[in-house]
Amino acid sequence: MKRSLSVSVSMVLWAATGGLLVGAGTARAAETAAEILKLTDEAQNNYQDLTLESTMLIREPGQQNAREINFVTISKGKDKRLVRFTGPGDFKGMGFLVENRDTMYVLLPAFGNRVRRLGTHVKAQGFQGSDASYDDMATTQYTGIYEPKLVATEADAWVLELTLLPGKQAESPRLKVWVDKNTHHQVTRIEYYDDKGQKQRTQIRTNFKKDEGNGEHYTPEWIKFIDHRRNDHTTELHTTKAQVNTGVADDVFTQRSLQRGS
Amino acid sequence: MRARRGARASARAVRVLIAALIGLLGLLGQGGQGGQGGWGGFGGLGRLAHADIDFKFGGFVSSDLRYRLAGADVPSPYPQQYELLRNGFSRNQNRVRANLSLRAARKVAAVADVELVYYGYSDANDVNAVTLRERVDPYFFEAYSAYVDIYRLLPGLDVRLGRQVVHWGASDQFNPTNNLNTLDYSDPLLFGRALGNQMIRADWNPKGDWVLTAVWVPIFRPAQIPRTAPLALTQIDRPAPVQEAGVRDTLSSLAVLQPPTRIDASTLQPRPSLSNTQVGVRLAGRVLGQDFSLSYYRGRFGIPVPAWTVNRADGVAQAGVVWPRMTVLGADLAGSIEKLHGIGYWIEGAVTFPQEITYGIYNDNPLLGGNHTPVTFDPQGRLIQGDGGKRPVVVPSTPFFKLTVGADYSIGEHVYLNAQYLHGFIDEFGAGVAVRLPRYGPGSPASPGAQPKDFVPRIEQRIGDYFVTGVDLRFRGGTVLTRFFGVFKVPSPNPRFNPSAPECATAQSDLFPNCRRFDDRRFTAVLFPQLIWQVWDSTELTLGAFVFLGDRSTKFGDPAAGATELFAKAKFTF
Secondary structure, three states, X not given: OOOOHHHHHHHHHHHHOOOOOOOOOOOOOOOOHHHHHHHHHHHHOOOOEEEEEEEEEEEOOOOOOEEEEEEEEEEEOOOXXXXXXXXXXXXXXXXXXXXXXXXXXEEXXXXXXXXXXXXXXXXXXXXXXOOOOHHHHHOOOOEOOEEEEEEXXXXXXXXXXXXXXXXXXXXXXXXXXXXXXXXXXXXXEEEEEOOOOOEEEEEEEEEEEEOEEXXXXXXXXXXXXXXXXXXXXXXXXXXXXXXXXXOOOHHHOOHHHHHXXX | OHHHHHXXXXXXXXXXXXXXHHHHHHHHHHHHHOOOOOOOOOOOOOOOOEOOEEEEEEEXXXXXXXXXXXXXXXXXXXXXOOOOOOOEEEEEEEEEEEEEEEEEOOOEEEEEEEEEEXXXXXXXXXXXXXXXXHHHOOEEEEEEEEEEEEEEEEXXXXXXXXXXXXXXXXXXXXXOOOOOXXXXXXXXXXXXXXXXXXXXXXXXXXXXXXXXXXXXEOOOOOOEOXXXXXXXXXXXXXXXXXXXXXXXXXXXXXXXXXXXXXXEEEEEOOOOOHHHOEXXXXXXXXXXXXXXXXXXXXXXXXXXXXXXXXXXXXXEEEEEEEXXXXXXXXXXXXXXXXXXXXXXXXXXXXXXXXXXEEOEEEEOOHHXXXXXXXXXEOOOOOEEEOOOOEOOEEEOOOOEEEEEEEEEEEEOOOEEEEEEEEEOOOOOOOOOEEEEOOOOOOOOOOOOOOOHHHHOOEEEEOOOEEEEEEEEXXXXXXXXXXXXXXXXXXXXXXXXXXXXXXXXXXXXXXHOHHHOOEOOOOOOEEEOOEEEEEEEOOEEEEEEEEEEEOXXXXXXXXXXXXXXXXXXXEEEEO
């Protein structure tokens, strides 16, 4: 009856929260773990609005061919996101609106362009076969969620170990985060560990570029997700265009805007 | 004749579609001439031709083959390939759907969403027909959308003019407040897809999340009923659709004594007058983080109901149907409950105030009085030749209530659950009772345990109660989906329950509906299992079944509802 509402929702949700929220600000001297983490958080959210064009490539182990999904993400502030899918055909036309952490809508063209409210349970869904989780993408800052500890200083990066604070919820209780030392406080690598200390996944961010527009925000051209639990299954996210502070109007983030497609 | 008209209409639709596409492409071309380029526009195939023009094109190609099992033969006037056999192919369709959208400067948009469907069987009942391509390979067009949007015509005001679907309500698929578009019941797998109609819609956003919507529908479009629906009118042993039990008994007796040689059904469509236009108003917003709306609709119900019969002199019963007027007041609420792990929920209800429809009976048959004599009934249901009595009631003017309450939840990446309770199915209309076929009809052998009540029409509440449940299980990285979906009817409380009635103390009390606290329990359900395999990007193969369960006296076992089908589909989306 439905082209999988569940599939559609998980997919758009993934993109809606889709990361790419990983920019960085200018390099500043930082000595303590807390200061490093604070600067990293600031860099990730250093924009008024952000528009990204992206392609996700999901590749089964041992296969060269990848499943491609294309979408545009428009973000404003820390909460508001609007995503429109541009391909492939079975996703094209679908959209997703996040008004805040608890209020989400999906646009379903196959159902008369209906806009449907979603329960936040959909956050539990992963993206079709990909190795990215909702938490990866929803997390726009670590301060206040994780307790940082500087565990190593490499030539080009600080290595922080983040431990989930009591009472906070996140997919992984412990992270290892590499923060670029030289420029922009970029997070270049994240390792995810379970409560037994087993490494579950790795995320690698490369080729940071300054976004177009009037601002100091940097977006990685490539993000690679590796799921070690799935025989090192990989998903790559390729950002082809990033624009910052283009003056996106508030009324873009409304159900009407989602439905009308503008 | 009907097919020929359909073919001419289709040909007109083709011309209109082509003209529209040419016009839209022409507009695009003009836009491109002065364009400065730019990255805007999300279309895959149609990149920008102008900085301010966004062009999108998409659609799908699909094939749908179905085989019908153990259904009722649906009579046809002549041998034809699209007759429904007891066991046989019931659908062999190929569809091409195209959606074209042009948007200019965030100010206006034009959208066309059109589907071309090849039936996949011939309608060539004579040698001339075999020479006509549209009879040898019939097809039809359905335009779901063909409209122009004007955004911000006034501050906060958007207007949409043209053929469109306006969806109201928070529930999944079963929406008591969604009445502006009639539904397409011709494909049971879709559970009533909305049909496009010409409308004018205005949305005004005065503040925050609040939106006031007003819709005007000049011309009523009837619902598309399934190919098995005529059985509901033309089966000889089907009880008269009237509320008065005495009248039903009288009419049944007459039908036995003087059975019609044939039953024909004609329609009385609403005339294209101002008084027959439909209007709807809805106010939607958010209260305490939950989506909320109030709505009003004045128009007609999409499924026709019987309104008269003329017993003609030649023994033919000429039945007539009408589309009853109604006024609907609705409300819905939807949101997410964080204390229950973010479970999604929705509640949607509507009170309908229907037009009363009475059953006019006239006799042209000289054996029954002749001369177009009206037939009425006394309070005991006895027949009166002339206007001395009352007409029986098909749809009482009593308001009735429909409700949908549902929730959905995801468990990890692989499982999605959806459950709804319905008071009132999509095709149900009117207070009072539904009179169904007897469990055993003429020629159907009774089982050894048959009871007296199994040989008389079965009575249950017209607005029934149902549970609709579904579960999606996803495997292989989401590319394989198994879906189990079901609709289960449950007995409804009987408002006329009166255990102190004298007849309830007799051994035959089972025959009297007022002696039951709930409707007579008789299992009936629809099961809808599917296996959907996404073989590659945008390409789906589906195997499944649509299974009707229940005997002929039940909602889904009624031959007019349809029959079990096995299906195989392929779809490519672009």
